[in-house]
Amino acid sequence: MTALLEVKGLRTVFHLLGGAWSAVDGIDLSIARGEVLCLVGESGSGKSVTGFSLVQLIDPPGEIVEGEILFNGENLREASDERLRHLRGDRIAMIFQDPLSTLNPVLTIGEQMCEAILEHRACGKAQAMKEAASALGRVGISSPEVRLKQYPHEFSGGMRQRVAIATALLNNPDLIIADEPTTALDVTIQSQILYEVQKLVRDTGTAVLWITHDLAVVAELADRVAVMYAGQIVETGAVDDVLDRPLHPYTQGLLNSSSGMVKPGERLHQIDGNAPRIDDRPSGCPFRTRCERVKPVCAEVNPEQQVIDGRIFRCHNPVSLPVRVAFAQEARP
Template sequence: MTGQDKTIPVLEIRGLQTVFHDAQGAWPAINGLDLTLHKGEVLGLVGESGSGKSVAGFSVLGLIDPPGEITNGEVLFNGRDLRKLDEESLRQLRGASLSMIFQDPLTTLNPVLTIGEQMVEAIAEHTRGATPDLRRRCAEGLARVGITSPAERLDQYPHELSGGMRQRVVIAIAMLNRPDLIIADEPTTALDVTIQGQIIAEMQELQRESGAALIWITHDLGVVAELADRIAVMYAGDIVETGSTDDVLDRPRHPYTRGLLNSVPGDTAAGEPLRQIEGSAPPLSRRPAGCPFSPRCDRASDMCLDQPPPPEADANGRVWRCYHPLPEEEAA
């Protein structure tokens, strides 16, 4: 990002809409998404399964395949609208300035190529002219994510590594070209708690060193509490609350955010049942006309059923979409 105007956000999403088509019509999975992310910032994108988090990440990178389609909005990356770029221009950005870390490394890594071959290809694809000593650079990348004997690992195949090692390799590949933006889609969900903690700590250190902006997609509020500067809470394709991590976790204004926090096992007394949110998120074809959370909300009124609530903000820059937000004293 040398020479870049630091006042320009790394990522600015305006009114992004992604739909999925079937025989009955087009159903919005992302419904007018607005987000801003600056250099070096970590944003936690949280919500239940089916809330649209992963679709949002894929939409930013232009990786939506039929029957999905991005139908509206702007995705400004360092001031350039990615939606106006052709496929070849997008391909040149992916893996270089833009990287994504997927949940399952086995779907990312090629099983018939060694780790070294895949890492060298990731560098060479985005480097003009000769690049000497690629293997050394790749081994250094593996060492940075905590892989021991990195030079030896370059000659191994993905199936020869543990799940935690494979995910470290994926993170190392994502960081090889020092991207400006990394989107991590629940990259530690399939790993045990100890390995999760190690990888998250390594990811924090790498992100601080590189100055990259990071979107960490997860349903785990404990992870974002440790990792994120800001949190965006997503429900049924909408961002329902966003703000600093401390504000959102300590003083939630949206009833859905409070419901997520109440569901965390560590916040429930021993022997007490978990305080689950009643019901489930609506399918794409049956989104309510008004607030999407209204069928599950104990604060909903008639006005919540007719029109989606507009955004409201406080002096700290926190934004929520709710006609009946939790009062500050109740939220705390």
């Protein structure tokens, strides 16, 4: 399957006191047309920085220092600012975790959504308004014609996020990068939005990079999963393989921390310790200080990427026994 997006050796650093520290440390990713890849991991693992790096939205003191970002064969790291402006919002849509970073407080919702259409397509304002109203209805906003005349401050936080998601879907982009877009939404609205994303993928072949920490959403939405820790991708594979038979101890730890793994009333099995700071990662394998399967070699050598039966992982002592994850009660679309 030909990749729409292919990332090779991407490294993004932040220039802080004491040096340049890697938030994204040489990762490889690929997403095919019509595929949903979920990027999972704890806060601070580098997921959001990865998303911002892919659309070239890293500001100082951050800097992309290595790697290629190939979108439809075009290296976005070599693209001009004008070219990137043309691609963003049209062929590549970004849904940010904070909708306030997307919406302009002095423009009505309708003005902003119409601008997203008219900037990239030749159509009249009336048609753009009609499409904007339809998009609001798809994400569960009632009376969309009225809402288009209102300003962002007249919406709740959850409604503003739905507007941001609707705006991203307007031009049927080739690629959507979604940074935890449904975290602030209730289960019903989340279900509706995930359905719309799945429908867009099915009908148009849109590719999606969905950044999340919610493994129940991953189980329902993803075709493949990439697990990120301390700026590195530690495991990648088909969603059923990764959730049912994790190879990396960190992946197993995330699964064991999920409420889908324990009976009601039992305590969750959390991973010991905390993720290391960007400027204080241990030598060797960055997960070794929290790992129950640690070996002496883990302190000396950061494991190289290995491939077994299509599974990609970094670990000196991978999990050998399958772990069945029962998401039947927890999973939601």
